[in-house]
Amino acid sequence: MNNSPMARAVTIFQTAFGKVASIHVQAPGRVNLIGEHTDYNDGLVLPCAIDYRTVIVARQRDDRLVRVVAADYEDAADEYSLDAPIERRAAPMWANYVRGVVQELVQRGLPVRGMEMVIAGDVPQGAGLSSSASLSVAVCRLFATLPGFEDVSPIDMALIAQRAENDFVGCKCGNMDQISSASGIQDHALMIDCRSLKVDPVPIPRGAAIMIFNSHVSRGLVDSAYNARRLQCEEAARYFGVPALRDVDPAMLDARGAELAPVVLRRARHVVTENERVAAAAKALAAGNLERMGELMEASHASMRDDFEITMPAIDHLVSIVKAAIGTAGGVRMTGGGFGGCVVALMPRDLVNAARTAVEKDYRGPNGENATIYLCRAAEGAGMAAT
Structure with missing residues (x-):
């Protein structure tokens, strides 16, 4: 039996929404090789994205409703309209990461549309491997599949996700986690200048x-x-x-x-x-x-x-x-x-x-x-x- 995040998300989507998902996106977690607590000090970091990730399967809706199911939380659901204020919830916390990104996209004037989605992942939670950044970047990447998002770069997505976590969720994180998740390169670490946002790939040695x-x-x-x-x-x-x-x-x-x-x-x-x-x-x-x-x-x-x-x-x-x-x-x-x-x-x-x-x-x-x-x-x- 395939119990991968993608397989779980696809199955749950069909059960929850009675349809087949048409959009499939992913965003990885990250591990930081060196450079801790330097990112919010405009400093240097050397992380890499890892092959554990958050996946989202989704379909665009014809209305302004956002419907979310969290496969890793017993299929808990969240639902809200893009035409009403998007408010922070006392619980569950996962919903606020999604809401925060959606609100940030709306506030930036991007052409957000209604969406129904199922989220699943295998990034260990609460372990310092950026499961939250992986989730936020994945949500941003999902909406970036819509028309009108063509000019939204990976760095833009990272900064949107960071702003959501800073202002909506309430954790004053720097930008390393989100840039790593948005901009990872296979078999490379990323030397990130958190002030200029310059990203230089550094190869991981063979062996x-x-x-x-x-x-x-x-x-x-x-x-x-x-x-x-x-x-x-x-x-x-x-x-x-x-x-x-x-x-x-x-x-x-x-x-x-x-x-x-x-x-x-x-x-x-x-x-x-x-x-x-x-x-x-x-x-x-x-x-x-x-x-x-x-x-x-x-x-x-x-x-x-x-x-x-x-x-x-x-x-x-x-x-x-x-x-x-x-x-x-x-x-x-x-x-x-x-x-x-x-x-x-x-x-x-x-x-x-x-x-x-x-x-x-x-x-x-x-x-x-x-x-x-x-x-x-x-x-x-x-x-x-x-x-």
Whole structure:
């Protein structure tokens, strides 16, 4: 039996709407190799889209009604008119990601039409792999199949999805997740300048494997903690008299940073040094130097732990297990917003089994469970999907 997201969505669409879907789109999740909490500081990041994704199957309606069914939430439904105010719901949260994108499209004056759709996906939720950005970008990609959307670029879609999450859902995320999902290139990471929105593909070396380890540490506090750290970064930027921490270099930090509150200084130091690590990592990856990538990923994790204070003891332990298994041949670090979620590792393929065995033997989550392990490939970004 085919239980893929696409197969589930197609079947549920026929049951829910009594018709065959005519539009099939997808948008991937992402994993960030290095560059954490730099995106909303106008900085540099190095993520890649992954081959786990949100799919939407749909048909255009002849009226102004939007009808949505969520296959991953027991076929829960949401329905509203494009001719009435689109309001944020107290629950379920998935509905707000869809509503937020639709409202943003309407507010931008784009020719939105009524739609009926079923959404399904296999991006792990709450793990820091951008299931929310995958959903938002997929909704945007769906409506971009309509006439009048021809000039909406992948970057436009990413910014629409980001605005929806910032203003409608209420999480002040940066633009990395959405750009990764919209603009991914198979077998490449993306060096993204989050200020200029310039995207440079960086090839993943042949023979390298991307492994993701879900710690099963819940990220329940991530939104409030994320927003608090964003405010601390903005405070540091104001102190230095610059638009964002992207404009602060280590020399400035050393010369004037002592006047900052200690916690704000630590937050700023992470962002400033992380930008330098990302630039160095892009060069190392392009050169196929996994050993140098490993050094930079290790330094990134230490900075997230000590200066940005977003790791957890269980995450640190998981990182140490993987690092012991792969040694200097690759790198491992926490990935995502922090306070739980996933660890990402980049290593030669011949070390995959050693890393898997070590984690299965030595790591247990908060309830005694094993880490869930994903062997990923850098994937294409949002687009039409095959059935």
